[in-house]
Amino acid sequence: MQAMHSMTSANELNLQLESTLQELPLWSVYVEVKSLVNDLTTLFKQEPLLPGIILTKNHKYQGMISRQRFFEHMSRPYSLSLFATRPIENLINFLQPEVCIVSEEMRIVDAIQIALQRVPQLVYEPILVKTNSGNYQLVDFHQLLNSMKVGTERIHEIVLALRNFSRLDESEKKRVDIHEGIDSTLLLLQSRLKNQQTGQIITIVKEYEKLPLVECYPSLINQAFMNILANAIDAIFNNYDCSGLSCSLPPSPQKYPLIRIRTELIDDNHVIIRIADNGLGIPKDIQKRLFDPFFTTKSVGKGTGLGLSISYQIVVDKHGGQLQCISALGEGTEFMIKIPVQLDS
Ligand SMILES: Nc1ncnc2c1ncn2[C@@H]1O[C@H](COP(=O)(O)OP(=O)(O)OP(=O)(O)O)[C@@H](O)[C@H]1O
Ligand SMILES: [Mg+2]
Structure with a gap:
C-alpha cells in the first residue's frame, strides 16, 4: 500500500x-x-x-x-x-x-x-x-x-492590469499613481519571473516612497517600465545559462535573482524610479550603444533592439525627463527614470 x-x-x-x-x-x-x-x-x-x-x-x-x-x-x-x-x-x-x-x-x-x-x-x-x-x-x-475558479480570478486581474497598463481610454496626459502603473506591468510580466528550465524565481523588491500623482502619458510611461523590466528579466535568466550577453564571466548561481524597484520624490518636482537587477551587468563598450535603435545582443527572434530606444524617446523627448543606466559587470544593472511631476505644456 x-x-x-x-x-x-x-x-x-x-x-x-x-x-x-x-x-x-x-x-x-x-x-x-x-x-x-x-x-x-x-x-x-x-x-x-x-x-x-x-x-x-x-x-x-x-x-x-x-x-x-x-x-x-x-x-x-x-x-x-x-x-x-x-x-x-x-x-x-x-x-x-x-x-x-x-x-x-x-x-x-x-x-x-x-x-x-x-x-x-x-x-x-x-x-x-x-x-x-x-x-x-x-x-x-x-x-x-x-x-479553475482561481484561474478565472487571475485572468480577471490580468484583464484589469492590461486595461490599466495600456490605458487605451487615456492616450492623453493625465495625473496618475506611478506605483499602480509599475504594479500592473509586473502583473503582466508575472509568468516570465519564473525560469521554466531551472525553476528559479525572481524576487521583486519594492521600495516605494510616498509619491504625488504624476502628470504623464500613462500608457507610454508604462511601456517604458515594461521594456526596462523585461530587459532585467532577460539579463537575469541569460545570466544563469550564460548566453545572450557577450560576456565571459561564469554564472553565479548562489545569487538570488532579484529586481529592486525604488521610487522617490526629489525637489518636490521630480520623481525618480530606479529599476535594478542583479544580472550579469553590461560591458562598458555596450553601455554606450544601449539606446541606439536596433542595438541588441539577443539572438535573432528574441530581441529587436528597440525597447530602450523607444523608452528613451518616451522618457526624454515626450516627458522632458532623464533615462540613465548604471551597470557594473558581474553585479547588475540599474536604470534610472527621472520625470517631472508636472509636464511642461
Ligand atoms: N538590464 C540589463 N542588463 C543587461 N543588459 C541589458 C539590460 N537592459 C538592456 N540590456 C542590453 O541592451 C540591449 C538593448 O536593449 P533593448 O531593450 O533596446 O533591446 P532588446 O531587449 O535587445 O530587444 P527588444 O527590447 O526590442 O525586444 C539588450 O540587447 C541588452 O544587451
Ligand atoms: Mg528589451
Whole structure:
C-alpha cells in the first residue's frame, strides 16, 4: 500500500488558462486488490481528503474506487459484515463505474469539460490522470473546479492590469499613481519571473516612497517600465545559462535573482524610479550603444533592439525627463527614470 499526496491550495499555484493537470496536486494512492476491504476503510479514514484509491494487481493498474462510492456501498445493510474481511477484488464489480482517464498534459479547462460530460451520478467522481511515465494519479473533482475558479480570478486581474497598463481610454496626459502603473506591468510580466528550465524565481523588491500623482502619458510611461523590466528579466535568466550577453564571466548561481524597484520624490518636482537587477551587468563598450535603435545582443527572434530606444524617446523627448543606466559587470544593472511631476505644456 502506498500513499502520497501534496495538498498545495489552488491559491498558491500560479495557474493560468493554459495550465495543465501536471500543475495540480495529484493523489497517488495505490492498493493491491488482494488487500482487505478493511484496509480501505482505514486508509480513507486516515486521509479525510483522499478522493479515491487506485487499485493494482501485481503492481499493474486495475481500476479505481472513489471515496464516495465506497462509503455509499459500505453503508448498505450487511455490506460491512459481508465484505470487511474479504479482499478488495470482491468489491470491484460493485464499485467500478466508468472511469474517466485523461493525460497529464491536458489543460485543466479541457479536463473539466470532459468531467462534466459524465452522467450526473458520476460527475463528482475523481478523475484518473495518466502520467507520461505510464503511472496513474487521481485528481479530486472539487479541487479541479476550484483551481479553475482561481484561474478565472487571475485572468480577471490580468484583464484589469492590461486595461490599466495600456490605458487605451487615456492616450492623453493625465495625473496618475506611478506605483499602480509599475504594479500592473509586473502583473503582466508575472509568468516570465519564473525560469521554466531551472525553476528559479525572481524576487521583486519594492521600495516605494510616498509619491504625488504624476502628470504623464500613462500608457507610454508604462511601456517604458515594461521594456526596462523585461530587459532585467532577460539579463537575469541569460545570466544563469550564460548566453545572450557577450560576456565571459561564469554564472553565479548562489545569487538570488532579484529586481529592486525604488521610487522617490526629489525637489518636490521630480520623481525618480530606479529599476535594478542583479544580472550579469553590461560591458562598458555596450553601455554606450544601449539606446541606439536596433542595438541588441539577443539572438535573432528574441530581441529587436528597440525597447530602450523607444523608452528613451518616451522618457526624454515626450516627458522632458532623464533615462540613465548604471551597470557594473558581474553585479547588475540599474536604470534610472527621472520625470517631472508636472509636464511642461
Ligand atoms: N538590464 C540589463 N542588463 C543587461 N543588459 C541589458 C539590460 N537592459 C538592456 N540590456 C542590453 O541592451 C540591449 C538593448 O536593449 P533593448 O531593450 O533596446 O533591446 P532588446 O531587449 O535587445 O530587444 P527588444 O527590447 O526590442 O525586444 C539588450 O540587447 C541588452 O544587451
Ligand atoms: Mg528589451
